[in-house]
Amino acid sequence: MKIHRIAALLLALVVAGSTLLSCGGNEPDETDAGTDTAAVADTEPAETDPRRDAKDGLPEGLQYNGRSFNIYCGIIKENDLYFEGIGETNGEIVNDAVYARNMAVEDRLDIDMTSWGYDDAYNTIAGSVTTLVLAGDSSYDLFLGQQAGVTQLITENCFVNAHDIEHIDFSQPWWNNNYMSELELGENYRYLLAGDYFISALTKERVIFFNKDIYTEFYGDPNELYEEVLAGNWTIDRKKELIEGAFVDMNNDGITDKGDRLGFAAYLAMASVDGYVYGADIPFYTRDEDGFVQLNMISDKAVSLAEKLNEMFYTQGSCIKTDGENVAIFKEGRALFLGNGMFNLITDLRDMEQDYGFLPHPKYDEAQEEYRTLVHDTALLGGISVASQNLDMMGAVLEVLGVETYRTVTPAWYETALKVKYTRDDISAQIIDLINETATTNFIYAYNFAINGLGNVYRELVTAGSSDYVSTVEKKMSAGETKLNAIIEAFRSKQD
16 A cells, blocks of 8 residues: 555645635745635635536546556656646645646555656657657657657658547546547548647647736736737737837837837737738638548638738838847847747746736737637647557546646646746736637647648748748649648558
């Protein structure tokens, strides 16, 4: 009997659970998170919480007699934050929740689980995984890698189709079916996994940070901007207006540069463009009766979007080449809007003296039904190794990891750290929910490198200041379709 492990697990659960119950209270302190709330939990009856009380459908008593389960995490930093943690409690809410989760999974299933962090970026993860798996190396059961890289592995026979794994229940809320469906080439093939356990996708949702003090100076009450968003009227054209109106030529040189009071500060156009492109809700493809993708890149709306983006990125007040100083410029109160923003940037902004808020990326126009939030392609996704010796228990482990993350880790990061510790007004929490509820990816964005760069066409156009969308797409389309069709044929052959 694991007496010491069970005692440690109970301690971690008390710390994580009591802190999660305090989401509506005062800002928690990282060094003693849960101290005061634990006392409250001892004296007040616990309320019913569907998330906290969620249960999976695994058989009672299912265990695996101490077998090892090893995870390859392509990013060391994220392994230390969200998957392995520091291996003990330290009073920091997310780490303690990660620790509690891992202990709970190990003790419930009687396994020894370890995740290993490596220095694999989007352009090296595919090579690392291929080298290991195709050599028959069974050291790792689950691979975690950046989306832009792992999508290149789909035709390499490295991952198992998750639909064939026992115990995985994709109807459960800890699986992100919309996201995974977007990544599928055909409806019966699910090789990449997304959901609560793969929490990197949540932290890398695209978001617009805005300086509330500057907005107040030029436009009035920033709550009016929030109301505009909630009413569905936040558009690319509207953002362009606000950028222009907040510009002040501080150095009197007649041009927009990083020495001015800016409406919009970005490191480069490049990735800053993506959130607007896929926030415009242009599908760019269709699916045939078998669920296979067919590209549909050219439309009047797609052409118009290139024009809108160039007008916004190059309007007076936009500085899209700040030599990496965009975050510093924003923190110093010299820009209304920040480019290249994701939720995980909040830790860098915590000590910002001026007030800031969150906004979704704008709609193409007011006729668009809902906002669309893009998850950056550096988010970590999972793939089950075909070389794993633990395929019989893989589904059970993933289900328990999913439900425990859903119950504890996600609320620790999202409800307490993000929505309480790092927000500065009540409406921001509502805006954060709106952003998260519309978060997904897009097939051509996720598979950009596999389809001849078609997912990054707008990056190229805006960087060059060009609106020649049709010509740019046509130059890439033939090779892109050829590569896509080759992938699809490989999948069809697996089906036969």
